[in-house]
Amino acid sequence: MLPNPTLDQLQVFLTVADTGSFSAASRVLNRAQSVISYTIANLEAQLEVELFERSGARQPKLTKAGHAMLADARRLVADLEVMRARVKNLKEGLEAELSIAISVMVPSQAVVMVLREFRTKFPSVTVNLMVGELGEVMNMVATGEATVGIGGALMKQDDTLVAERIGHSFMIPVAAPFHPLAKLRRPLTLSDVREEVQMVVRDTSGITNGRDFNVLSYRTWRVSDIAIKHQLIAGGLGWGGLPASVSRDDLNSGKLVQLDLPAYEQGEYPIYSLHKIANPPGPATAWLIDRFRNLLSMCPSHSEFQEQLAALTSMQEAAE
Structure with a gap:
């Protein structure tokens, strides 16, 4: 038998x-x-x-x-x-409520644009919005706290999740213009940054315990989120990596400067939409994912971003 x-x-x-x-x-x-x-x-x-x-x-x-x-x-x-x-x-049709976990790596302009359109298209759907760092987006979707996640990295294999690449992001090593590293005005070596305080985000999800990413300094300050990290770096308390979408305006205005640090990994990494296999996207969720995919596909690559910064710097120098 x-x-x-x-x-x-x-x-x-x-x-x-x-x-x-x-x-x-x-x-x-x-x-x-x-x-x-x-x-x-x-x-x-x-x-x-x-x-x-x-x-x-x-x-x-x-x-x-x-x-x-x-x-x-x-x-x-x-x-x-x-x-x-x-x-x-x-059986259920249109969702009555949608809980969204969004990574800080997703440009805030894209988030506001998508949610503004979402409110107009789905006025009856209540939105719960959460922002996460590192493994938090994946964790919130895996535990059911969020219906859908946008961004984040796949820190571990999880067969209960569906992950679809919808964009990319990258980190830029930055410091305030009056920081000692910014004043060197040359390519930086590991010995230059080892004794300078590096701002590092702590992963409260616990998924990345024991693992550090792009931590090059012996002296680190651990902070809870990107927003605090951004403020401390801009205040000259240390250096660190910030998402291109977060640092762009400050780099354009001169509030932050990009560090020429070859040892800092700046390669692009993917942004995903995440949802549980057991909870597939309803009409509103599917629209949201597709709209983010369309917008994030227009984000500049790392090389294009660098070219934009170089062009802006040239214009500023010419004006001076």
Whole structure:
């Protein structure tokens, strides 16, 4: 007789594999550990293979058969979630409320423009807007706090999320014009910046614990968000990277200067729209994502941004 595993058995199997133990799976699923063990045993009996090695190990380890089954189980569960979500969307129609998590890397002008148009097109939809740093956008969508996320980086694999690239952004190393690094007026080396205070945003989501990005100084100040970081850098208390969309006006006005720091990674990185597989975009959410995609596709690349700054600098020098 062909095996006929149930959805519940597959979900329990995936939870044990993801959490690393039967006890952890029991806590996540809010079931007794004996029920978890019984469910896995029944699944193994149905498939006629052992999925976990239990003898001589403190924690169950996937067997070769278990590893082979893992991808199939994820696909089957995900397909069912898609079907459930499609039915939910057909039944519910237009969303009554939309919770949006937006990264600070998304230009504020684009956010205001999209939401102004959204209010006109969907006047009955209530909007809850949250702004996040680093892994916060992904975390808010994954936990259900936000319906959709715009921006952010995919800090970890999450098979419950759908991520679609809709734009890009990049960081610019900057300082106040009276900061010691700005006064050097030459390409900076690591030894130049090591002892200068670098402003660094703390990831409150916890996803990036133990990892730093573009932290080059030995002396760092950890701040809660980009807005505070921006103010402290403009006040001359340190140097650091700011999103191009945040620093553009201050670079144009001379309130900030770009640091020529080759060691600072300034490559473009993608901006995503994020939503849960189990909660697909309704009409209003789909419109919002598409409008952001259209606007962000017009954002300048890193090289184009540098050319714009160079042209502005030349014009300012000519005027002087």
